[in-house]
Amino acid sequence: MATVTEHYSSHLAPIYLWMAGGMEAALASGAQDLAAFLPGAGLAVDLGAGFGMHSIPLARGGYRVVAVDLSSTLLAILGDHGIGLPIQTVESNLLDFRAGVAGPAELIVCMGDTLPHLESLDEVERLCEAVARCLSPTGKFVATFRDYSTPARGDRRFIPVRSDSDRILTCFLEEAHDHINVHDIIHERDRTQWNLRVSSYRKLRLPPAAVANALRRQGLMTTLEPGPRGMVQVVGSAR
Numbered sequence: 001m002a003t004v005t006e007h008y009s010s011h012l013a014p015i016y017l018w019m020a021g022g023m024e025a026a027l028a029s030g031a032q033d034l035a036a037f038l039p040g041a042g043l044a045v046d047l048g049a050g051f052g053m054h055s056i057p058l059a060r061g062g063y064r065v066v067a068v069d070l071s072s073t074l075l076a077i078l079g080d081h082g083i084g085l086p087i088q089t090v091e092s093n094l095l096d097f098r099a100g101v102a103g104p105a106e107l108i109v110c111m112g113d114t115l116p117h118l119e120s121l122d123e124v125e126r127l128c129e130a131v132a133r134c135l136s137p138t139g140k141f142v143a144t145f146r147d148y149s150t151p152a153r154g155d156r157r158f159i160p161v162r163s164d165s166d167r168i169l170t171c172f173l174e175e176a177h178d179h180i181n182v183h184d185i186i187h188e189r190d191r192t193q194w195n196l197r198v199s200s201y202r203k204l205r206l207p208p209a210a211v212a213n214a215l216r217r218q219g220l221m222t223t224l225e226p227g228p229r230g231m232v233q234v235v236g237s238a239r
Helices: 004-019 023-033 055-060 072-081 094-100 121-134 208-217
Strands: 043-047 064-069 087-091 105-110 135-145 158-163 167-176 179-190 193-204 221-226 232-237
Touching: 004 072, 004 158, 004 167, 004 179, 004 193, 023 055, 043 055, 043 094, 055 064, 055 072, 055 087, 064 072, 064 094, 072 087, 087 094, 094 121, 105 121, 121 135, 121 208, 121 232, 135 208, 208 221, 208 232
Parallel strands: 043 064, 043 105, 064 087, 105 135
Antiparallel strands: 135 232, 158 167, 167 179, 179 193, 221 232
């Protein structure tokens, strides 16, 4: 089984923008996700920024943005589409993000099921501590992720992600104690034949209450509510 970094580098990063329906559709969704926090000002940090689905709307909405991701491929796409915008890209894992951030942040976001890429609840606790230390006295932290505490059963474990005439992406979820094994199955047409590529990695089964409680232990006021595209959303406020 691949690590998260290996899985995205070799398997998903080359097709990630396609997965999201193209840049225009992805940016529209990202702006909608952040509508409650736009426009804004000051420093925003995007953890797991990818190709810029949320970084670019944040920059267009008035923030100076530090975009943090482990994938150089996705950060390069962000750089190409974010020319002229106040976005700094940092190739780093989530837990070390503060090394690339100068000054307190008005907004830190970790969107799109990125938090479950952490290995354990201890790592979630460490990230929440780093977030709290990085926020300004009026800052906010926003995270969206999927609740895997009750895993899908039977046929619901097979998720059709996207397809067109030349590519089909299907995701299969497999329960594994405190984690979910994620198998991304790609069929791609090469002229007259279909080729199969499969890669797997694991995600943390992260209870939403565990994230809210970790933020509260750092002195943040928290709310827990439904998020976009079937995810949950946790908001932590410095005050």
